[in-house]
Amino acid sequence: MVGAVVGVYTLYDRFSPHPIPPPPVKEYIFGSKYYYVQALTDSADKVLAYGITVRNKNFTPSFTILQDLYYADSKNPSDETKFESGAKTIILGKTKFSDIGTPDNIFAYLGAHDFYYHEEYYHGNPGNYQSFFFAANESGYLDFDNNSLDFFLSNKKIDPTNLTVVTFRKNSIINTIYITAPGEGFNNVVLRKYLVGPDYNQVRAISESSMQDVADIQTEYKKLLKLSSGVDLENFIAILGRPLIVNNEPTFDIRTDKTLNQQFDEQFNDRPS
Numbered sequence: 632m633v634g635a636v637v638g639v640y641t642l643y644d645r646f647s648p649h650p651i652p653p654p655p656v657k658e659y660i661f662g663s664k665y666y667y668v669q670a671l672t673d674s675a676d677k678v679l680a681y682g683i684t685v686r687n688k689n690f691t692p693s694f695t696i697l698q699d700l701y702y703a704d705s706k707n708p709s710d711e712t713k714f715e716s717g718a719k720t721i722i723l724g725k726t727k728f729s730d731i732g733t734p735d736n737i738f739a740y741l742g743a744h745d746f747y748y749h750e751e752y753y754h755g756n757p758g759n760y761q762s763f764f765f766a767a768n769e770s771g772y773l774d775f776d777n778n779s780l781d782f783f784l785s786n787k788k789i790d791p792t793n794l795t796v797v798t799f800r801k802n803s804i805i806n807t808i809y810i811t812a813p814g815e816g817f818n819n820v821v822l823r824k825y826l827v828g829p830d831y832n833q834v835r836a837i838s839e840s841s842m843q844d845v846a847d848i849q850t851e852y853k854k855l856l857k858l859s860s861g862v863d864l865e866n867f868i869a870i871l872g873r874p875l876i877v878n879n880e881p882t883f884d885i886r887t888d889k890t891l892n893q894q895f896d897e898q899f900n901d902r903p904s
Contacts, residue, residue: 655821656821658877660833665686667771667828668682668684679815680810682766685723685806685807691725692722692856695719696758696810721808727801728767728800736750740784741781749764761812763810764810765827766827768826768829769831770834770835807828837875837876843871854870
């Protein structure tokens, strides 16, 4: 485990006479007809975490992450011992949750109109001390087990060995991958307040004409593979163009006053629109 990140809101801060507020986080949502990209940054526009959500069942980019591997003792198969680090490939829109092992944490909710599910994985040094999240996000292309939803409504603590959860994970595809900068996943309490991927209510009213013009699927794949946490937001803008939403406010609204769109152009006036 790495040490605490400077600026993290601790229990000492909370109970001190003058508590230190959590560092601010800004959220940027980029989009095309194939995907949404969520970027969460600090006050200096360094990308602390980013997520990719596929919107089209024919758009299936793959990502490889490092993780711990285990082997079973030949005399006692139930005795698993850490052996080495390996790689796992996740294909958004195809890979099932059950294909990637047992998660460290599961979070899900079911509301009157909304559904959301994500899993968290942390692989220590083999995973560069980054946290990896995989989700079924309502903003993207969904293919999941509807019969398990009532379970998530009535259970706050979700056990991955529960038969209903096992069935859901076996029959539900991952449409979102979310990757933090090293150390941010378990240390940054502010990041944990955000969904993995865009909130459906943020993007549901965005017209397709507002989306970025896209090239062929292979070119779009390559764009996403260039993204990385820990870089400046300008890297995302150079690859993906102007974001659709900044901190819940659309960048394309036409207003009589100085719009966020104009403010964005002034700040990044040398970037592609």
